[in-house]
Amino acid sequence: MFSSPDRRLQIADSQIRRFTDSQIISMRHKNEANIIPSVYSTHEHTTTTPNSPLPLDITLELLASILLLSTGIVLTSQPLKPIQWSRWSGKMSREGRHGTGRWTREGEEVLSEGDPYAFLGLDGGGEGRRGFFDVRGKRREYAEWVKGEPGSK
């Protein structure tokens, strides 16, 4: 039921959103503003006096703003992930999923990345393999639990 192309599209979309939301907007406010004046001055300078070299202050301004922009990108990006497969997966196993501090409109927290193979349902739990979701079994389990603990509902 959760066909993969659909899901992949959704993931890609959400990643794009994430990127636009957190990175670009914050950066635009902080740093991008610095780069625009120098680009504009360069344009003005070359159109008005095409034959003279670019003044030093415009070059310096551009270099300084690029440096600032790069620092901003480094500082606002997500923490790095381990490159080695076993380290990466081991870290995930040890830490489990935790909140990332971002929330959807419905008030659900967006969690950090988890086992990408959970959809195979091979690791206990019994919530993997959603295509074969055993709705009646789960209903029965729940009904028995309610009967067992009458005061809990």
Added chain:
Amino acid sequence: MTQANLLTPPSSIPPPVALQLSQRAPPIIASSPTSSLPWPLSLLFNAETPETWTIHENLLLSALRTGDDKAARALLDRLTTRFGASNPRIITLRGIYEEGTAKSDKELETIFKKYEDILKEDPSNFAIRKRRVAVLKSLGRIQDAIIALTVLLENSPTDAEGWAELSELYVKVGAWGQAVFAMEEVLLIIPNAWTAHAQLATVHYLSSRSLSLPQLSALTLALKHFARSIELNESYLRGYYGLKLIAKDLIPILSSDAPSKRNNNEDDEVPLPRLETVKKLEELATNKLAEIVRQHGSGKKGWQGYDEAEVIAARELLDRDGKIER
């Protein structure tokens, strides 16, 4: 971990968590994410995100699970108006809803017939094929479910989820050879999945336990795949647990009558591991399990991702080991 999440539901949902999840329904049903305004305006006042519909879907499933059929119906209707009744995913969700609200096996049979009709119209709807397997399984017709699933996999042999399900069905009927084959298919599709390696090792191990004579080759293969699973995930509790369990079975066999076994064993295509290697692996597993139990027990941050029951099982395994040595 404190509060169940609807966007990414936990890997195991016991009834209390299911209740917690489905109690989230009223506010979500109350606020419509789509706008009721005519077309150009609706684009401006739309509040939906991709997460919205994942949440709706998960909520629908947990509402069905807790018997909150009214909420489930409302959610299903909303999904249907958004994506259209002929969307394959919506057809499947409607099927799940009908299955959940079916009162008897007879009603389930009619749903099954309905699935057949849907497949006659659109034979490529694999989600519905999977539902058919699920219904057969729910009716207790495991053999029929296996047949339906093998037909599905013949048409779509790269469906790892299907192979995993098939392996589990074969385990249920005790067909170990077929179960191993199905798991190996999963590994062909996603060779990096540590869970799949651990599952294949478990199937090998179970098959060796179900037969009366000690199956050296099955144990060896189980050892190999558990070793592979910890190679792919350095903190995989299940992998270390299995490694230790199998090493403990293998060490006495290998150290007692190793030469005779090695000579007249018919399955010589599986080379037996050396005794020292197995001992080293056991030591490694013991150390790692002890570390996991210790760090998790002391409540250290960054070690709390493990399942409580799994850690308790690991502690018991270590304790048992300690008593034998003493």
